[in-house]
Amino acid sequence: MKKFLYIILLASISLVFIRCEDMKDWSDPVDDVPPGKISNPMVENLNGAAQITYSLPSDNDILGVKAVFFLNENEAPREAFSSAFRDTIDLDGFPDTNERIVKLITVDKSKNESEPVEVVVNPLTPAVHLIRESLSVNETFGGLYVTWENPYKEDIGISLFMEDSTGTMVHNYTYFTNVAEQGYSFRGLENTPTRFQIQIRDNWDRYSDPLDTVMTPIYEEYISSKDQYGQLIILQYAHSDGTAEYRGDVPRWAQHTSQDWPDMFDGNIGNMFNTGNQGNPLSQYTKNPADELKMMFPVYFIMDMGRSCKFSRIKFWQWSTRTLAGAAPKHFQLWATNEEPQTVNFSTPILESLAYWTSWPEVGGYDGWTEKWDLIADCWNIPASGQTDPLLISADDVAWAKANGFEHEIFPEFTNKTYRYI
Incomplete structure (x- = not known):
């Protein structure tokens, strides 16, 4: 028995040595021969x-x-x-x-x-110097509005410096971007004449010549939704006279007790205005049951601000449980006018009226009302990452949107005009 085990053991050891000797050397050979030139x-x-x-x-x-x-x-x-x-x-x-x-x-x-x-x-002119040629700045509410063109889509930083009481130029903030054409508002600045410098830099620490200017940021304040008596000023226009259905306004009345109109302006981002849990079916306007499953987009509603206002920006918050998901608005436009919206003639067929007030193909909509209104903002609710594919929205994107909301600039040419209806 012992002899048999001894023979097997020797055979096993021999097999191990044989396998090791057969193992291929996969390492690259080393030499001292220089390679050929390119x-x-x-x-x-x-x-x-x-x-x-x-x-x-x-x-x-x-x-x-x-x-x-x-x-x-x-x-x-x-x-x-x-x-x-x-x-x-x-x-x-x-x-x-x-x-x-x-x-x-x-x-x-x-x-x-x-x-x-x-x-x-022979390198061509660095992009920061070419972008500098398109750099411009204007006063805006609470700050400066800076625009530039970056057709090269270079990763750049737009830096703002401001003079302090000792005459020293102090860095305020740097905004980083690689978008081809963009504007940015530096906020939180006092309504006093101040010397500013705006400079462009890139990832290689190349700097443009600074744009040097003296400007006075426009005084800015929050537009309150209530008067001094606590009464809501901003109302959903025309719902009280029953013309909302003729205008295509989303038929959600201010007296709803849950997620109603005032919740949109109460300063609590946990509350919200809900345009309707069942969507926006055409049947709500035509009263035709056959139109119940035809969901209408875009959704319209008119706001009466209760007084004439100058607008600088709009801050938009999505529902916290539907942020960047579900039916959370991704794109909306802000139109404005000072003239009271065109009176609805109840003798006019409702489909004809809807055609004027909407762009819905089902009613032949052509948005005729836009001829008398100004488009003052075109707003896309996109996270800081720039991600637009809903399937690729990350937890960080959602966290950012919940913490910061979405801020949209009013087009500069309209910031010094007053409007009552939007």
Whole structure:
């Protein structure tokens, strides 16, 4: 028995040694032979950057290509790397349009380097300087409204500096973006003449020349929904006279006891105005049961502000349990007028009236009323991440929307005009 076990043990040990001896060495061979050089380099000069394409050598152990160059004369050299799976290398961060020499070096898996191939690049004007040419600023309520054009969609920061009592320019805030065309309002500024500077920067610490100006932000205050007696001023126009159905206004009356009209303006973001749990069926207007399943969009309602107001911005909050989901509004427009909305003639067929007041195809809607109103804001409720696909909205997006709401600017050309109806 012992002899039998001994034989089996020897056989097992021999098998282990045999298998180890047969194991393949998968590591890359190491040598000290430099790889071949790249060939056929071609340069495309870009704004503050350059892209170089080339042909790789035929060596079978190429790791990639390294570029060595200087952004500035008195700085250490910079390096960029592109793997052997590409025939292009991207260089960025050039602060000016001066000519530069770039050395392209092939690197193999043994870290051997080829002889360098020199190419000349002539970067175009960095985008921050071109964006600066479109930069403009105007006073707005409680601050400054800055606009710019960024067709390159560069990652940039728009920085505001303001002069303090000692004459020092102090950083106030930097707004980061890569949108092609945009405006931003710097808020929380006093209604006093102040020297400001607006400057653009990018990820490579390239700075534009500052826009230097003296401006007086317009005094801003919250438009209260109630008068000094606590009575609601902002009303849903025309519901009291029964013309809402003729105008296509969502038929939800102010005297509803749950999620009613005043809840939209009570300052409590936990409360809300609900346009109706059953949607907005056409049958609510035509009284035709056959129209019950035809849900109408867009939803309309007219607000009487109770007095003429100048508008600077609107802050919008979605229902906390439906934020960026369900029927939470994603897009809405704000129209305004000072003239009392056109009187409804009850002798006019309701479908004819609805055609004038809506864009609903089912009634031949053509939004005729817009000829007498001003479009003062076009509002998209999009989180700070810029995500627009509802299937990709993240928990962070929802948390951001709940904490911050959505702020929309009134178009600058209308901020100094007064309106009563929106």
